[in-house]
Amino acid sequence: MTVHSTSPQFKQNAARALNDHQLQKALGNVKQGFIDKRQMAADKLPEFEALRDAARDIKNHTLEHLDLYLESYEEKVKASGGHVHFARDAAEAREIILGICRETNAKTVTKGKSMISEEIGINHHLEANGITPVETDLGEYIIQLRNELPSHIIAPAVHLNATQVEEDFRRVHTHLDAKRDLSEPVQLLTEARAVLRERFLAADVGVTGANFLVAETGTSIIVTNEGNGDLTQILPKTHIVLASIEKLVPTLEDVSQLLRVLARSATGQEMSVYTTFSTGPRRSTDADGPENYHVVLIDNGRSSMLGTAFEEMLRCIRCGACMNHCPVYHAVGGHAYGWVYPGPMGAVLTPSLIGVDKAGHLPNASTFCGRCESVCPVRIPLPKLMRHWREREFERHLTPATVRSGLQLWGFFAKRPGLYRFATRAAMGALSFAGRQRGRFTWLPMAKGWTKYRDFPAPQGETFQQRWKRERSGRAA
Amino acid sequence: MSARDDIFANIRRSLGVNGTEKIRHQIVADRLERSPKGVIPKRGQVSGEERIALFKTMVETSLATVTEVSSAAEVPQSIALFLRNHNLPATLRMGDDPRLNAMPWSDTALEIAHGPSEGRDLNAVSHAFGGIAESGTLAMVSSADNPSTLNFLPDNHIIVVSAKDIAGDYESVWNRVRFAYGKGSMPRTVNWITGPSRSGDIEQTLLLGAHGPRRLHVVVVRD
Numbered sequence: 001m002t003v004h005s006t007s008p009q010f011k012q013n014a015a016r017a018l019n020d021h022q023l024q025k026a027l028g029n030v031k032q033g034f035i036d037k038r039q040m041a042a043d044k045l046p047e048f049e050a051l052r053d054a055a056r057d058i059k060n061h062t063l064e065h066l067d068l069y070l071e072s073y074e075e076k077v078k079a080s081g082g083h084v085h086f087a088r089d090a091a092e093a094r095e096i097i098l099g100i101c102r103e104t105n106a107k108t109v110t111k112g113k114s115m116i117s118e119e120i121g122i123n124h125h126l127e128a129n130g131i132t133p134v135e136t137d138l139g140e141y142i143i144q145l146r147n148e149l150p151s152h153i154i155a156p157a158v159h160l161n162a163t164q165v166e167e168d169f170r171r172v173h174t175h176l177d178a179k180r181d182l183s184e185p186v187q188l189l190t191e192a193r194a195v196l197r198e199r200f201l202a203a204d205v206g207v208t209g210a211n212f213l214v215a216e217t218g219t220s221i222i223v224t225n226e227g228n229g230d231l232t233q234i235l236p237k238t239h240i241v242l243a244s245i246e247k248l249v250p251t252l253e254d255v256s257q258l259l260r261v262l263a264r265s266a267t268g269q270e271m272s273v274y275t276t277f278s279t280g281p282r283r284s285t286d287a288d289g290p291e292n293y294h295v296v297l298i299d300n301g302r303s304s305m306l307g308t309a310f311e312e313m314l315r316c317i318r319c320g321a322c323m324n325h326c327p328v329y330h331a332v333g334g335h336a337y338g339w340v341y342p343g344p345m346g347a348v349l350t351p352s353l354i355g356v357d358k359a360g361h362l363p364n365a366s367t368f369c370g371r372c373e374s375v376c377p378v379r380i381p382l383p384k385l386m387r388h389w390r391e392r393e394f395e396r397h398l399t400p401a402t403v404r405s406g407l408q409l410w411g412f413f414a415k416r417p418g419l420y421r422f423a424t425r426a427a428m429g430a431l432s433f434a435g436r437q438r439g440r441f442t443w444l445p446m447a448k449g450w451t452k453y454r455d456f457p458a459p460q461g462e463t464f465q466q467r468w469k470r471e472r473s474g475r476a477a
Numbered sequence: 478m479s480a481r482d483d484i485f486a487n488i489r490r491s492l493g494v495n496g497t498e499k500i501r502h503q504i505v506a507d508r509l510e511r512s513p514k515g516v517i518p519k520r521g522q523v524s525g526e527e528r529i530a531l532f533k534t535m536v537e538t539s540l541a542t543v544t545e546v547s548s549a550a551e552v553p554q555s556i557a558l559f560l561r562n563h564n565l566p567a568t569l570r571m572g573d574d575p576r577l578n579a580m581p582w583s584d585t586a587l588e589i590a591h592g593p594s595e596g597r598d599l600n601a602v603s604h605a606f607g608g609i610a611e612s613g614t615l616a617m618v619s620s621a622d623n624p625s626t627l628n629f630l631p632d633n634h635i636i637v638v639s640a641k642d643i644a645g646d647y648e649s650v651w652n653r654v655r656f657a658y659g660k661g662s663m664p665r666t667v668n669w670i671t672g673p674s675r676s677g678d679i680e681q682t683l684l685l686g687a688h689g690p691r692r693l694h695v696v697v698v699r700d
Contacts, residue, residue: 086481139678227689251512275669287621288593306491
């Protein structure tokens with residue numbers, strides 16, 4: 001498989017994240033920024049909910065006819081002078097990209113932000129073969145300097161504070177005056193702009209991802225706010241587009257529907273600053289642009305998700321709204337998830353791509369509060385899909401023994417309603433009596449993990465079923 | 478089996494199809510041919526003055542600036558004034574757009590350079606293919622007339638757009654692109670530009686001028 005995963009150690013990762021003060025400070029920015037902005041953008045557009053339905057339907061339609069739209073797309077790219085390559089998995093994709101870079105004797109490769117490039121681990125592979133990859137999205141550049149994975153799919157360095165970025169810049173940009181002032185974020189941005197401008201102008205190959213591919217025209221689309229993806233693709237001689245096969249949509253009209261929900265869901269913008277539609281290499285009528293245009297279409301597990309319960313996950317347009325609204329993500333950040341895709345979408349996608357045996361903790365890292373589904377622009381039922389993974393994990397006996405015996409114990413009572421009522425009445429009565437003075441417990445047998453972080457309120461003496469019965473009869477009277 | 482064939486075989490196996498079903502081919506061909514419009518927001522469905530007013534408001538919402546001139550002949554003076562007001566040097570790079578070439582640049586003191594940018598230009602002007610009122614977006618098409626590098630490398634980018642080319646929605650612009658380039662064909666690059674370059678990657682603080690232009694100025698030409 002692809003890049004190394006620490007998903008099996010999710011619990012340890014999460015515990016470490018909760019005690020990381022820098023991280024906790026940085027995560028405060030997620031809670032404040034994204035949620036309000038998305039809501040405001042949605043409120044300003046009366047058709048937003050209808051557009052979400054349309055977006056869902058377009059992706060469903062495309063997935064049902066994916067083979068045919070891929071054929072049409074491939075034909076159109078070739079007709080416009082581009083090359084299409086197919087990669088079954090990450091290793092094949094890496095070899096194709098390396099091959100193209102070697103053909104052009106590339107020394108440096110600039111990169112636009114691309115999650116699939118993280119998934120296939122291309123940077124490491126290029127470096128191992130003597131080619132220097134340079135991430136150009138500001139956030140990606142910062143985490144490349146730190147040798148980290150992105151902690152968020154649209155804000156890769158959201159786990160960092162400005163002081164940490166300053167330290168990294170001072171460590172790496174040693175050609176600059178050591179006494180320069182970098183105390184303001186804008187100074188960091190200006191420095192990165194100047195350093196990366198030289199990299200853009202010197203690059204031999206530019207690698208971008210694709211937010212969408214259009215079957216009608218053979219067009220690849222990138223969406224950025226910085227403009228780095230564009231400088232990556234128009235300046236070097238060769239442009240390589242990396243895209244997983246589910247990025248396809250039928251027409252320009254269809255992609256316009258999706259673009260209307262993408263930026264609003266992601267950053268709360270009406271439209272991202274740069275939406276770029278690229279079709280083939282430089283034409284005879286062009287004065288600039290790449291001479292070679294390659295598209296690498298990557299499967300890496302997607303085709304096997306079609307026709308299963310997880311097909312719905314292939315609608316994802318990577319806006320990040322699910323993680324922006326996730327209380328678990330807010331608490332532990334993206335790195336705890338241990339692989340490329342964090343948050344609710346990662347909790348569903350990661351087990352599909354690297355196996356539920358390795359990523360089984362992720363679908364369990366959810367309170368099922370449902371906020372992710374309520375904001376997903378393509379209406380992916382993320383909690384339902386996480387539940388599917390939990391079921392599979394249980395069926396395959398991957399769930400820890402304590403959880404399994406706990407569930408069995410609960411199942412024993414749940415299947416015997418009389419006994420269940422008796423046991424809960426007895427337990428609630430006992431707890432109510434024991435906690436009558438303080439009204440809460442700071443310690444409970446077998447619940448240490450819970451009471452370590454918060455108190456357990458003492459029950460009032462009545463069970464839920466008793467109260468339900470009482471209120472129902474009260475209403476009927 | 479090649480990777481390509483393998484992937485197609487796997488997709489078809491998963492979907493439970495063999496790829497030769499007439500009805501599926503018909504559905505796909507029909508969608509590509511008709512390219513049905515989806516939900517078009519009412520916001521942009523206005524015409525005349527109202528549409529231009531909406532466009533200007535949305536351009537400003539995207540943190541760009543906008544001005545209006547009553548004829549193409551006034552564009553050079555207007556741009557010279559913009560540069561002067563921002564204490565910018567009186568230099569300007571442009572492509573070979575005949576609409577820009579026809580303007581009286583010699584009426585100004587601007588030092589004009591032609592052709593794509595090599596990354597050292599402070600100011601550039603491009604002519605838009607169209608504008609989109611719905612979001613204050615400029616639609617640029619690549620060619621020697623308006624090289625793509627001018628959209629991204631200069632610090633200050635000025636875009637001239639004809640009032641008559643401002644559409645309500647994206648779909649109307651696609652119709653014009655199809656009319657100009659043929660159904661199913663595209664210019665090498667279409668850039669939608671909505672405001673100046675920015676980044677929120679450091680502590681989610683919005684900063685302008687990440688890698689592209691720090692300033693975007695739009696000149697609407699009434700004609």
